[in-house]
Amino acid sequence: MKKYLYLLLFLPTLAFSQTTKDSIAKLLSRKQYIEAEYAAFNYLKVNPQDMQVKELLGDSYGYQKKWNEAISVYKQLVDFKKNNAEYQYKYGGAMGMKALAVNKIEALGMVSDIREAFLKAAELDPKHTNTRWALVEFYMQIPGLIGGSQDKALKYADELYNLSKVDGYLAKGYIYETDNEPNLAEKYYKLAIKEGGSLWCYDKLTTFYEKQKQPEKALNNLEEAKSKHKRNALHYQIGKVAAEYNIELHKGEQCLITYIENYSPNDGVPKAWAYYRLAQIYLLKKDKREALKHIDLAISEYPKMKPFNEEKQKILKM
Template sequence: MNKFIYLLLLPIFGFGQLNIDRAQDLIKKNQFEQAEQILVEYVNGNPNDIQATELLGDAYGHQKKWDEAIEQYKKLVESSPQNANYHYKYGGVLGMKSLSVSKLKALGIIGDVKASFLKAAELDPEHVDVRWALVELYMQLPGIIGGSKSKSLKYASELENLSPVDGYLAKGYIHEYDKEPELAEKYYMQALKIGGSVTCFEKLTSFYENQNEPLKAIGNLEKAYRKHNRNAMHYQIGKVCADYNIQLEKGERCLKAFIKNHSVKDGVPLEWGYFRLAQIRKNKLDKPGALKWINKALATKVDFEQAEEEKAKILAL
């Protein structure tokens, strides 16, 4: 009899897993609305399926549907209160919700955000992401509602014990946020020295741009390209050259290389390469050349607002 029941239910379980697998695949492809449609129907019929509930929360979160994501993650926290990652995700969407409402309403949410992150950190002493969240939270909150540089540094030190690279990056972030550029550069460079990842290069490049040091940013990007050979770095070099009106020949060469070798793996849409080339030609006071590239950008993406604004500047030359 038991075997008969098992065989009877097997197609149902198989169908459910097919739904979950399909939704996971859609989320990986950034097709969040389609994943949501599958998961809503499935979760309504299987409200105790934890995996599907989490995936539905993820699909909502990627679409910035904060209230719906909060509802799903709250179910997970209530059903599995010892799961650190559920507390982390719940705190994360609460935090994003707080950014989308008035400051008064946000004040009523921040306490729950902090409590969720702290619970996740307590439950999992090796949870890197939640420690990053706490580093950022304590730095960004005003002192009157619990912000604290010392607490932020505490979690940065915990990160350093778990992952020296993350620890140095976190300390770089803290000192950059606190307007201590020499210390920030020191820690970003330490992270780069021992890590050498694309992320390490990106953090240092972003720091140099924020400090209005484009030559250092370009030099760092060139080192990154020599190490990682990523086509997107051609775009980044061209962007800095265009934004700061420096080394325009180099910027143009890099952008043309980016366009020639472009693929979806670059993570930067092709129209942005055209846009930056238009900026460079504008900086050279080459109005026809600038119009050529900005029109290619607009032909590639019709509703490209930044390109429309740039075209108006070009036409005014």
């Protein structure tokens, strides 16, 4: 009887709690980070021991790049449950992001705590992919004098490979790209495409080619991705490369026009940037009238955007 009475008394509270968590999670998924922060903060005033909502609060701080606040919340979670791999990972990640934003002296003082959190997360969960990615980046970004090591990064890339071949290949591509070994980087990015073929894999190789100043290869890779994935966003990417490197201008122009005609907010890049890229292409083609027309369309959407206004000045001087 007591068991049923307990359920009758507390079931509404449990249902309300779950509804609150779901609503906060939904706000985060919609990128309404400030609203999620306030909802979680106010809920925790009444329910301070709800670790799930506390984690959501930490996430809301992280999305807003409020690293000190995120670190404080994740530290509370780690203190509450040290053997939770996700808590350790998020704690280390928030400290790592703060380290990138502060001066080198302060960042050096954080290295040991960051490493400890990531290693603990990896130890706790042998299948925690994000932690292994974090360790790959960690060991590639810190100087060798304080523990940076390609060998250690490759160790976790191999662990990633055992969990997911695609992640393993991408991790090795990143390692060799960071260590200025472009041939090996290209090899592993291509293996990732062959193994997984996702848009993400294609994007990593495209970005690599752009950094290597190989726009022709970038365009060919984008064309291949477009043939397989049929995503409108790829039309913009092709136009962007064409405009930035003054190659395949006709193809770039047609792709940008197609992007604008088929645009939806899900494509990611606002139409204004497509107008801007078209203006760049028309400037390269010495078509001042079309260049001015399209840069004005871009400026009409974002009047204070510095690159747009600078491009207009170039066009006017043509």
